[in-house]
Amino acid sequence: MKNIRPLVNDDLDKLDEVILDRQGGRNRDLFNRIKKRLKKEWTEYLDSQADISKFQVSDTYWKNDKDTYINLYTHARDPIAKYKTDLKASHFGGLETCPYCGLPNVSTIDHFFPKSIFPQFSFLFRNLVPSCYDCNRIKDDKEPKKNEPFFLHPYFNSELSQNLLFFNVSIRCDTAVFELCPISSLSIDLKKIVEFQIKELKLYERLNDAAKTPWNGLVRNARNRTTPWDKEDIIKFVSDRAQDSIDQTESYNNINFIIYTGIAKSVHAIDFLESISTKRLG
Template sequence: MKYLGELMENQPCTWLDAARGSKKENVQQLELIAEELSENYSSYDNLIDSSNDALPDSAFLQHSDLLIDYYEKAPKELNKLLLERRNEHELSFCPYCGNPMIPDTLDHFIPKGKWPEFSIFPNNLVPQCRGCAPVKGEHYYCIENNLAMFIHPIYFNFLENFRFSMNVSLNTESNDISVVVKLKRIIETQADDQRRVIIHAEKLKIKSRIIHYCKKEFRQWKRRLANAKFDVSTALKQRLSEIPQPDIGKDWQSAFYSALLQNQEIIDYMNSLHPAENLHQQSNHAVDLDF
């Protein structure tokens, strides 16, 4: 999980100007509500800060088709901005959940289906993994907890106060692993903020997704080890050496590799999977083929 404060865009919103300057057929309709939209943008920070309050109903629902169209079928200059935010972020894992996949989609933190006025507002658009996308969906406020379900990584930095901690054990009967996942607080955090992080993780189903990921990753390592001879401990340490030490545990992969290295029984088992030497190896001849 990661803080993305560097993605914050200042007001007035240049993205709205890019939309207003387009040649889309419906640009005149957008122009009629542009000033009112801009005023709503100025209230966005307060909406996000008021995480204990449900959002007021949108005053722009009658313009939903128009506003969402500017996101889904963005004109040229606006589309450049959207693509930059979606793809040019240099993230190696999802800021919402820590999934070690490069985020390649954008989440509308305040859902565009119910609040279309924020469809192209940059501070409402967060790079996200495709695992979070269907889970988060159009959800926003939890009545049961009287709290916003999720933490906005552009506005709040306390997601950085936590790391994933795992305990991995080997089931010798099935030769599979069991995984216990916890959140480890590394920096003192206010009780309300800590509660928000727990709810955020629960609503995104992070624990079950991590366990599924770890089991899949373990099977992949077993296949690698069955096909090539190398020391798995050295390989895992090499992967971790590519990550700054303070960042280990922000994502699932580094937390998992750290947990594997802490269990010598699993390391020994994985190293026992090396292929036997083949005394009758067939010679391989490289052949160039046209295609």
């Protein structure tokens, strides 16, 4: 989960460019006819920050020529093609984390409002979100509904700049158990949205599985030490790893920050790591 900066803030100007580019094609009359209505719905989307309860979507109006609108994205020419290229260059690879789940490997572009249901937004620039393959696949055609929780919008929801997730870490039979949950201090409404996102994107399973890698690294570190690893040093080491993850990803909801913070605050996890280093040397 991450709040990201849009690469453009002039979607409506870009729409004018798209319409102008189609003046020589067979769909010229169609685009000239729908331009005013398209601008209206794009404006409502942007002004409401993609809050479906605050604007009226014309579900049936766009269905007749649905494939034509979607083709503007799938068979893009400039300025849409350039934007897709810029989006990939800015977010794919490296240390970038998915703005929906906080895991690495951003590799695709998601339509926040699915293009199969909202073809009029299929080439709206701020409806295009860089994401990992799994979130894009799982999110698929999930449709926003009025007055019901929906995913936090990476461009519009500033709440994504704060820490929203936490791991409760316990030790059972010498095995670490991770329980993903929303931060307890969240408002009731925000907590409902975070819980929705955890459930719909299967974050409980996906993040729990991903948490094993940093935890196993700490266990190996404890076992391979030549001197005891006391509690204070463990907490500092783990807390430093959490801070490093923020410096790298600019997100408080990346998987490493969530897991390392959970471990640092778990008395049982810290005691377990200390006991491993002591047992080996003893």
